[in-house]
Amino acid sequence: MLPPIPALSDYGISPTHGFLPDSLPLTRLPDPYYNKWEAVVANLQALILSRRLRGVIDRLPILSTIGLEHDAEWRRAYSLLSFMAHAYIWGGDSPSDRLPPPISIPFLQISEKLQVPPVATYAALCLWNYKPLFMDEDIDNLENLATLNTFTGSLDESWFYLVSVAIEARGAPIIPLMLTAITAARQNDSATVTRCLRAFAERLTDLTAILQRMHESCDPTVFYHRIRPFLAGSKNMGEAGLPRGVVYEDGSGNENYRQYSGGSNAQSSLIQFFDIVLGVEHRPTGEKQEPGSESDRGRRPSRHNFIQEMRRYMPGGHARFLADVTQVANLREYVEDHTGDSQLCIAYDACLAMLSAFRDKHIAIVTRYIITPSREVRARSRSRSPEVARQRMNLAVASQKKENQGSRSQKGTGGTALIPFLKQARDETGEPAVEEWTRRFMKRQVRTEGRGDFFLGKPHDGAPVDTEDVEVKGLAGSWTMEDDVGGICLY
Numbered sequence: 275m276l277p278p279i280p281a282l283s284d285y286g287i288s289p290t291h292g293f294l295p296d297s298l299p300l301t302r303l304p305d306p307y308y309n310k311w312e313a314v315v316a317n318l319q320a321l322i323l324s325r326r327l328r329g330v331i332d333r334l335p336i337l338s339t340i341g342l343e344h345d346a347e348w349r350r351a352y353s354l355l356s357f358m359a360h361a362y363i364w365g366g367d368s369p370s371d372r373l374p375p376p377i378s379i380p381f382l383q384i385s386e387k388l389q390v391p392p393v394a395t396y397a398a399l400c401l402w403n404y405k406p407l408f409m410d411e412d413i414d415n416l417e418n419l420a421t422l423n424t425f426t427g428s429l430d431e432s433w434f435y436l437v438s439v440a441i442e443a444r445g446a447p448i449i450p451l452m453l454t455a456i457t458a459a460r461q462n463d464s465a466t467v468t469r470c471l472r473a474f475a476e477r478l479t480d481l482t483a484i485l486q487r488m489h490e491s492c493d494p495t496v497f498y499h500r501i502r503p504f505l506a507g508s509k510n511m512g513e514a515g516l517p518r519g520v521v522y523e524d525g526s527g528n529e530n531y532r533q534y535s536g537g538s539n540a541q542s543s544l545i546q547f548f549d550i551v552l553g554v555e556h557r558p559t560g561e562k563q564e565p566g567s568e569s570d571r572g573r574r575p576s577r578h579n580f581i582q583e584m585r586r587y588m589p590g591g592h593a594r595f596l597a598d599v600t601q602v603a604n605l606r607e608y609v610e611d612h613t614g615d616s617q618l619c620i621a622y623d624a625c626l627a628m629l630s631a632f633r634d635k636h637i638a639i640v641t642r643y644i645i646t647p648s649r650e651v652r653a654r655s656r657s658r659s660p661e662v663a664r665q666r667m668n669l670a671v672a673s674q675k676k677e678n679q680g681s682r683s684q685k686g687t688g689g690t691a692l693i694p695f696l697k698q699a700r701d702e703t704g705e706p707a708v709e710e711w712t713r714r715f716m717k718r719q720v721r722t723e724g725r726g727d728f729f730l731g732k733p734h735d736g737a738p739v740d741t742e743d744v745e746v747k748g749l750a751g752s753w754t755m756e757d758d759v760g761g762i763c764l765y
């Protein structure tokens with residue numbers, strides 16, 4: 275007996291908004307009992323700037339979660355506490371390795387209820403943190419979106435989150451569409467499978483177009499130095515000042531340090547859903563495809579890698595949905611069984627090509643927003659005194675500090691190179707292609723790193739291009755900058 279096709283409602287997934295909630299995120303908690311949380315987050319930037327945030331949070335009462343009724347209220351509370359927690363940890367001259375009971379106690383309870391870790395995840399920052407400007411317009415349009423909360427109050431930060439919201443909203447119809455395709459493949463209905471795949475490929479191009487708009491209103495320098503430091507987690511954060519992680523004080527005197535990855539779009543269930551329905555498999559970083567395994571029928575179950583690990587940071591229902599869709603995903607096999615059906619094969623390959631193109635654009639973005647600024651920091655730190663470099667301790671200065679220590683042997687805990695990881699994920703996207711020419715096309719070398727492109731300038735413009743072993747903090751992960759490092763992800 276084949277497992278049943280998952281029903282979206284069993285996993286808290288909306289047929290129209292996908293992984294975004296069915297009802298819009300609340301703009302504030304209705305019960306005035308929670309006004310103090312709302313007030314802190316409404317004044318977050320001023321409290322951070324005046325260095326008063328920690329004092330204010332330390333003096334907050336420990337609020338009970340008993341007044342939270344509907345799911346939307348729990349989600350709003352989770353988002354508020356995520357912003358407070360990260361602002362508390364990273365919003366001072368040096369990071370705090372403790373979260374006081376007014377945050378940690380309700381945060382732990384709410385996380386347990388929503389089955390998502392007590393850290394600023396993609397759900398807290400993007401999925402549950404937006405509102406439409408006009409209620410009668412769609413939320414898949416960046417011109418109709420606003421954020422509810424930010425750390426910095428900058429347009430750049432809002433834009434960074436909203437690009438993801440628009441991608442989730444525009445991509446949402448693909449979820450029921452592809453479940454229809456899976457059902458049609460079970461019924462050997464090639465016409466429907468082909469139609470669904472074509473619609474999927476077209477919508478993927480829309481998503482890439484939205485991703486490209488990141489450049490419009492999110493400045494890489496602002497992102498790297500002002501926004502990204504607040505998104506950092508507590509895992510592999512020794513260089514940034516949290517060698518053991520963070521203690522979530524619960525009043526019991528328990529001194530257990532916890533370590534979590536920070537918020538990252540790698541925690542988006544949508545992109546992982548695409549991989550699963552198309553049969554794209556991701557190997558541990560550095561591991562090559564085994565020769566002859568291209569059309570291997572009895573494919574091995576997914577092995578552990580960073581992308582898999584990120585499922586632990588998705589809301590519980592969403593992660594369970596991905597696991598259950600994996601059990602029913604049949605399109606790759608279906609296409610492999612119908613290689614004589616050229617319309618079907620072209621439609622399937624088009625989806626892979628479009629998803630690969632999405633990843634190409636994403637690599638260019640990561641280069642512009644993380645790799646290039648990291649190099650600039652490193653170049654600058656060479657000409658600066660250690661005192662200046664030490665003025666503030668956070669994620670943005672972590673690689674600079676490492677440089678000042680001057681020891682190549684002091685590897686950070688991130689042992690995997692960022693760009694090779696992303697390139698591998700891109701290349702794996704093309705592997706299932708059925709048509710020989712599509713496979714060749716996707717294996718071509720794309721100049722995605724922006725060498726000589728409009729946004730990034732020429733290779734030698736400004737930033738040095740050497741790839742010395744410098745640790746680069748991604749968003750959720752911690753990586754090296756070398757181009758040729760592979761191996762097991764450490765994050």
Ligand code: HEM
Pocket residue numbers: 434437438441485488492497537538539540541542545546581633636639640643644692696699700747748749750751752
């Ligand atoms: C300024 C914008 C962005 C930057 C700087 C950025 C950076 C990164 C980094 C550093 C990683 C590696 C994992 C980590 O350390 O967290 C990553 C992975 C990933 N990002 Fe982004 N990202 C951006 C925007 C987006 C957007 C808008 C999406 C789409 C929703 C996205 C989707 C992904 C996915 C799916 C991965 C996992 C790798 C893969 O599946 O190819 N990113 N990103």
